[in-house]
Amino acid sequence: MAKARGPQGAGRPRDALSREQKLELYYWMRFTRSLEERLVNLYRQTKVVGGLFRSLGQEADAVGSAFALERRDILSPLIRNLGSMLVKGATPVEVLKQYMAKGDSPTRGRELNIHFGDTERGFIGQISPLGDMVPVMAGVTLSFKMRGEDRVGLVYVGDGATSTGAFHEGINFAAVQRCPLVVIVENNGYAYSTPTSMQTLAKQFVDKAIGYGIPGLQADGNDVLAVYDVTKQAVDHARSGGGTTLVELMTYRRKGHAEHDNQSYVPAGEIDRWAEENDPIDRYIRVLKSDYSATDDELAAIDARIQGEIDDATDIADVSPAPEALDALIGVYADPPEERPLWFRRDATDVAYGKERAEGWGTWTANDGKST
Amino acid sequence: MTGAADTAAEITYLEAIREALFEEMERDANVFCLGEDIGAFGGAFKVTEGLLAKFGAARVIDTPISEIAIVGAAAGAAHMGMRPIVEMQFIDFIANAYDMLTNYVATARYRAFLPCPMVVRGPSGGYVRGGPFHSQNPEAGFLHTPGLKIVYPATAADAKGLMKAAVRDDDCVLFFEHKYLYRRVKDVMPSGDHVVPIGTARVAREGSDVSIVTYASTVWKSLEAAELLQAEDGISVEVIDLRTVAPMDEEAIYRTVKKTNRLLVVHEDTRTGGIAGEITARVSETCFEWLDAPVLRVTAADIPLPYGPPLEDYVLPQTADIVRAVRRLAAY
Numbered sequence: 070m071a072k073a074r075g076p077q078g079a080g081r082p083r084d085a086l087s088r089e090q091k092l093e094l095y096y097w098m099r100f101t102r103s104l105e106e107r108l109v110n111l112y113r114q115t116k117v118v119g120g121l122f123r124s125l126g127q128e129a130d131a132v133g134s135a136f137a138l139e140r141r142d143i144l145s146p147l148i149r150n151l152g153s154m155l156v157k158g159a160t161p162v163e164v165l166k167q168y169m170a171k172g173d174s175p176t177r178g179r180e181l182n183i184h185f186g187d188t189e190r191g192f193i194g195q196i197s198p199l200g201d202m203v204p205v206m207a208g209v210t211l212s213f214k215m216r217g218e219d220r221v222g223l224v225y226v227g228d229g230a231t232s233t234g235a236f237h238e239g240i241n242f243a244a245v246q247r248c249p250l251v252v253i254v255e256n257n258g259y260a261y262s263t264p265t266s267m268q269t270l271a272k273q274f275v276d277k278a279i280g281y282g283i284p285g286l287q288a289d290g291n292d293v294l295a296v297y298d299v300t301k302q303a304v305d306h307a308r309s310g311g312g313t314t315l316v317e318l319m320t321y322r323r324k325g326h327a328e329h330d331n332q333s334y335v336p337a338g339e340i341d342r343w344a345e346e347n348d349p350i351d352r353y354i355r356v357l358k359s360d361y362s363a364t365d366d367e368l369a370a371i372d373a374r375i376q377g378e379i380d381d382a383t384d385i386a387d388v389s390p391a392p393e394a395l396d397a398l399i400g401v402y403a404d405p406p407e408e409r410p411l412w413f414r415r416d417a418t419d420v421a422y423g424k425e426r427a428e429g430w431g432t433w434t435a436n437d438g439k440s441t
Numbered sequence: 442m443t444g445a446a447d448t449a450a451e452i453t454y455l456e457a458i459r460e461a462l463f464e465e466m467e468r469d470a471n472v473f474c475l476g477e478d479i480g481a482f483g484g485a486f487k488v489t490e491g492l493l494a495k496f497g498a499a500r501v502i503d504t505p506i507s508e509i510a511i512v513g514a515a516a517g518a519a520h521m522g523m524r525p526i527v528e529m530q531f532i533d534f535i536a537n538a539y540d541m542l543t544n545y546v547a548t549a550r551y552r553a554f555l556p557c558p559m560v561v562r563g564p565s566g567g568y569v570r571g572g573p574f575h576s577q578n579p580e581a582g583f584l585h586t587p588g589l590k591i592v593y594p595a596t597a598a599d600a601k602g603l604m605k606a607a608v609r610d611d612d613c614v615l616f617f618e619h620k621y622l623y624r625r626v627k628d629v630m631p632s633g634d635h636v637v638p639i640g641t642a643r644v645a646r647e648g649s650d651v652s653i654v655t656y657a658s659t660v661w662k663s664l665e666a667a668e669l670l671q672a673e674d675g676i677s678v679e680v681i682d683l684r685t686v687a688p689m690d691e692e693a694i695y696r697t698v699k700k701t702n703r704l705l706v707v708h709e710d711t712r713t714g715g716i717a718g719e720i721t722a723r724v725s726e727t728c729f730e731w732l733d734a735p736v737l738r739v740t741a742a743d744i745p746l747p748y749g750p751p752l753e754d755y756v757l758p759q760t761a762d763i764v765r766a767v768r769r770l771a772a773y
Contacts, residue, residue, distance in 0.1 A: 180552045188520060194553045198544050204513025205545065211514055212521040215473070215499055235541070238510035245505060401551050401587050403611035405688070408587075 082137070082301035083294045088361055094136060094293050095357060095368065098128040098350050100375050101152035104161050107379050108168055112328055116387070118170040119181045124149035126291070126323035129349030130255055132156055133296030134223065134318070137304050143191045143209055144223040145202040149255065149322070151183055153225070158190035159183075161379055165386035172392035199230035203239030203252060210248035210307075221307045223251045223300070228268055229260025231277065240313065244281045249307035251300065252315050255290065257322035262334040278315040290318030291349040294356070321347065452630060455623040457597040458562075459488055460630065461604035462526065466496055469524060472608055475502040475511055476528030485530050486564050486623060508537035512561060516546050516613075519559045524608060529563030532617060533577040546613045547588030560607045562616035565593070566658055566709055567741075567757050569621050572748035578657075578710035578741075583615055584687050584719065590639055591686040593617040595660035597628035599684055602637030610639060619658045626661070640685050642693035648679030651767050652697040654720055655707040656683040659739075659758060663707055666763035676771050686716060694720060695728055702733040703770040707763055712740040734773035739766050 083091075105123050112121045124131060131152030135144060138157070146153045151164065166174035167185055175185035176194075186194035193209065195202050206224035213220040230236050231254060243250045254274040258265055271277060278285025284306065288299035296318060303314035321343045325332045332340065357363035398408045452460065466472045473496075474489055480503040483490030493501040504511050508529065515525035529535045535542070542561070549555040567576035583589050592607055592614055594600040600618065607614035645660055646667050653663045660682045667678035681697050683690060698704050704724055706717035717738040724736055739758045747753055 176552055176554075184552070186553055186555070188555070193517075193520065193555070196545055196548070196552075198540055201509075201513060201541060201545050204507075204510040204541065205517040205520075207510060208514030208517025208519070208525075209521055210517075212518040212523050215518075215523070235509045235513065238505070238507035239513060241505055242507055242510035242514055246502070400554070402590070403550065403556070 082298045082305075086297070090136075091294075091357065091361055092363065092367075092371065094132055094297070095350075095353055095363075096371050096375065097132040097136070097152055097156050098293065098353065099372060100155055100161075100378075101128045101132065102350065103372075103375050103379055104155075104164060105151065107383060108165070109328070111165070111169065111383070117168045119168070121168070121328040122148045122182055122326075123324035123328065124151055126343060126348065127255065127257060127320045128152050129293035129296055129353065130253075130290035130318045130320045133293040134225075134253055134300040134316075137297055137300035138191070138221065138223060140191060141219070142221045142223065142304070143188065143193060143206075145186075145193045145195060145206050145209075145225065146183065147195060147202075147225040147227060147255065148183065149227075149257070150225050154183060154192050157192045158187070159185075159192065161382035162385050165382055166389055169386055169389070170391065171386065171389040172396065173389055177396060178392035198235070200226060200233030200235035200239065202226075203230075203236050204242060205239075206250055207239050207243035207246070207248050210243065210250040211246055213249055214247070219308065221249045221251065221304050223253065223304070225253045225255055227260055228254065228256045228258070228265045228274065229263065231274055232268055240281055240283075240315065243313040244283045247310070247312035249310075250313045251303040251307055252313065253300070254315065254317045255320060256317055257290075257320045259322050259326075259335075261326040261330075264334075273317060275315065275317040281313075281315070283312065284314045285317070286314060287317045287319070290320030291347050291352060293349060293353050320349075450629045451627040452597060453624050454594075454597040454600045454619070454626045455486065455488055457601035457628065457630060458604050458618060459490065461601045461608070462489065462492060463495070464634075465526075465605055465608040466492070466500065469608075471522060472524045472526065473500040473502065473518075474526045474528065475504050475515065477504055477506055477511075477530045479503060479528050484528060486620065488564075488618070489528065508534050509541050512538040512541040513545065515559045515561075516541070516549065516557050519557045519613075520549070520555050524558050526560045526562060526608060529561060531571075531575050532563035532565040532579060533574045535561065535563065535579055535615075539582070542583065542589065542613070542615075543586045547586045549588075550612065551588060556611060557613050558611045560604075560614050560616050562604070562607075562618060564620040564623070565617040566619040566621055567746050567753060568658060568709075570748060570750060570753060571620075571746075573745045576746045576753075578617070578708070580615070580617055580686055581710055581715045584716060588612070589687060590614045591617070592639060592684065593619070593657040593686055594684055595619070595622065595626075595645070595657050595682050597626050598630060598635070599637050599643070599682075601630055602635045603639065603684060605634070605636045606639050609636070614639065617657065621658055622661075637684070640688040640690055642690035643682045643684055644679065644693075644697075645682040646678065646680040648677040648701065650677045650701055651703040651705060651770050652679045652681065652701045653705045653707055653763070653767070654681045654683065654694055654697065656686060658709050659707045659763075662758065662760045663763055665760045666767060669760070669764055670767055674768065674771070676767060678767060689720075689723075691723060691727075694724065698724055698728045699731045702731055703773070704732070704736045705739060705763070705766050705770055706736065707739045707758060709741055709757060711743050712738065713743050715740055734770050737766050737770060739763050
């Protein structure tokens with residue numbers, strides 16, 4: 070096949086971006102990395118309740134693609150698309166509260182990490198089973214088509230999710246219904262510990278587009294402007310009635326699946342090589358300086374601004390309260406709006422009356438329970 | 442089966458569902474149908490026949506054979522304010538969409554405050570020589586998942602009224618249609634906008650000696666048994682048609698148990714981990730003092746449903762089984 074590539078040469082979408090917008094791309098990438106670094110600190114202080122997922126080295130892929138959308142468009146992020154969500158208007162306070170399971174977090178402590186969304190701002194939270202958001206976004210964009218709305222959807226999957234039935238069914242459904250959807254395959258080399266070579270025999274994921282009868286585009290996922298170009302092309306294609314496009318972004322996951330993962334399965338030197346030679350932020354700084362006359366002082370000022378915003382957000386999130394236990398009963402259905410407590414929990418507002426210790430099982434004794 | 446003489450105004454259970462689809466699509470432009478072969482062909486059982494001609498291909502969508510994608514796309518459209526009605530060509534195939542329904546759809550409101558008003562409907566149930574993959578009753582598998590509603594009507598009037606309620610509900614409703622009843626039971630539809638609220642049972646027959654709680658096809662077998670028992674034994678049987686399995690009308694169950702003090706639960710689905718077990722547990726917890734006999738169950742045997750008539754008839758609950766069980770309860 071002819072190699073599918075993003076737009077080349079003159080007249081690239083990036084050329085329509087102002088210098089200010091190009092600095093904004095830097096801002097969001099740096100913001101993503103700094104916010105995750107703050108989360109690492111909070112994780113080590115055990116303030117993050119669950120696992121922590123990093124997108125180190127993939128910031129260009131997330132930011133550059135989301136930047137190609139309009140405000141009215143909707144994306145569905147993956148676990149390594151914090152940057153996409155920030156571009157779409159998610160705030161650091163929301164992200165921190167969410168990780169810390171606060172009662173006033175976007176999901177009121179019901180979901181973990183960056184599993185949250187807001188259709189007004191144009192992002193829909195993912196669920197953990199991979200590939201499931203492809204059919205859902207096919208339906209979101211089907212509704213755009215049915216209502217004649219000038220809107221586009223974007224959904225991210227990893228190399229691993231391409232092996233799921235949901236991915237196949239969803240992209241095929243979107244293709245045949247000519248849904249205005251961009252499906253981005255972030256090929257970061259690993260699905261948890263499984264290398265791409267164990268995921269598929271296909272030489273590249275972009276080849277799969279042929280099987281669905283849709284355009285396939287591919288770009289260097291660590292080049293934020295290339296990511297923007299290729300996504301913008303797919304978005305414009307969708308908006309003009311062309312239907313679904315598959316975009317493969319080549320990148321690399323420099324951290325483990327989650328913070329607990331020691332990456333023992335990664336060949337020695339591989340991570341360091343990517344960090345030294347192909348860091349998306351380092352690369353973009355060089356471009357900003359050489360092509361857009363950015364200065365060290367200018368970039369340092371952006372970095373300082375980001376640190377201030379994250380410090381402020383941390384202060385707010387840290388003092389935010391945990392959820393009230395009884396909130397657990399609310400909102401499974403629209404009607405009835407609230408579930409009835411089980412009889413052995415009536416008049417109890419705390420977990421097992423505060424007699425259980427979180428450190429271990431079987432620590433409750435009948436004597437402890439006397440007072441209740 | 443309704444016993445009434447045919448009149449011009451009587452329509453079948455299947456036609457009643459179709460009428461509800463027409464009326465709801467006419468009433469609300471956000472309502473649309475999607476599924477396999479539902480458009481040009483009108484569906485495997487012709488439930489959606491005529492919808493394409495009236496509402497067009499944009500609102501009556503023939504999809505690829507992709508239950509995951511159909512259900513997932515319905516959810517996505519529902520988030521954006523649409524009210525999709527999904528057809529499973531046979532409800533057996535809903536198993537393909539189990540992840541999408543239980544992990545995605547059922548949790549959407551709770552975890553993400555995303556509205557997911559959608560109906561997943563399809564021909565269900567046995568007694569039709571359909572074999573293992575065209576006869577199932579998978580409702581119990583979904584009763585276990587918080588966030589889903591489950592409807593399984595027995596009469597034509599309820600089929601219409603509950604379908605209209607399901608389309609208007611703000612959460613996902615799994616709507617099981619019994620294919621044996623499709624063309625066998627008829628009703629005159631109540632006039633006007635006939636909506637039957639989800640979550641309310643119906644007293645299908647009043648009685649005073651023994652209660653039967655059931656739903657769908659076995660409502661008819663229970664009524665048949667009740668008539669036989671009245672005539673032959675003088676036993677007065679009350680039959681409660683749940684109509685909705687989730688949320689379950691517990692009060693209606695407790696009311697009849699407190700009235701007759703003897704309970705038989707009947708369903709066509711298999712026995713273990715089934716809805717009859719759940720009802721038995723609730724009655725045991727709540728109505729222990731009112732019971733004069735153990736709660737009994739008549740259900741299908743725990744066997745994949747076989748094709749051959751002697752085999753299927755042996756596995757599925759029959760009227761004679763219900764008669765035996767009621768006699769045992771009455772004599773206890």
